[in-house]
Amino acid sequence: MSAASDSRSSAETKARILLAAQTVFAEHGYSHAGLREIARQAQVAPSLLLKYFGTKARLFEEALIAAIIPLQHFQSDRPQLGEAIVASVLDPGSRMVAPAMIALALGDPESRAVTVRVVQERIVGPMADWLDGDEGLASAINLLAMTTGFAIFHRNMDLGLEPRTRQDAARLMARALQAMADG
Incomplete structure (x- = not known):
């Protein structure tokens, strides 16, 4: 796989995570939103949320900015x-x-x-x-x-x-x- 397709795949995965996070945060609120639920909706491993965003707070921030x-x-x-x-x-x-x-x-x-x-x-x-x-x-x-x-x-x-x-x-x-x- 080329570096360009890796980057595109990474960007697509991150975008799916952000969309799933927006949905979960908008439906359940921050305190009741689970990273496993977000990962499930994004169809990714939960470890990818931490890889791309580091913390739940950072994921929330980026999801809100994107929304x-x-x-x-x-x-x-x-x-x-x-x-x-x-x-x-x-x-x-x-x-x-x-x-x-x-x-x-x-x-x-x-x-x-x-x-x-x-x-x-x-x-x-x-x-x-x-x-x-x-x-x-x-x-x-x-x-x-x-x-x-x-x-x-x-x-x-x-x-x-x-x-x-x-x-x-x-x-x-x-x-x-x-x-x-x-x-």
Whole structure:
């Protein structure tokens, strides 16, 4: 086997582990997520998790970073930011596990520390810089909080809402997010 195919195989294995980790962390939370379960879902030996990531905390961190939708995805059209965020949350084809991973990580001190750092570095800080202005940081924090709550509700709670009610909720959320982005 060539070095290039070894590298490709390694990258593919690591990607499978990260996807499995995202699923397990989003369903069970950090403290109840087992490395054996992640390895089983990734179809790899448990020893590979430690080989590639070293610790459960590092695996969680890399899985969370990989789960975050890049900010650039939402920055292309500022006047449509609210609609873009809501559309992304409601798109059944998009893999949205970061909100659940974030929420379920807060009960464990180790994963909470990782989550706070990653959210600050990868979401809040860049969003505040992009929004600019006196209230950029406050707006970024509130955008994240509202989006996380909206995503958790619409991705994890099925109340049997009528399509019209879902559309109304989406429209109102898009307007609220947009107002925050507009300052």
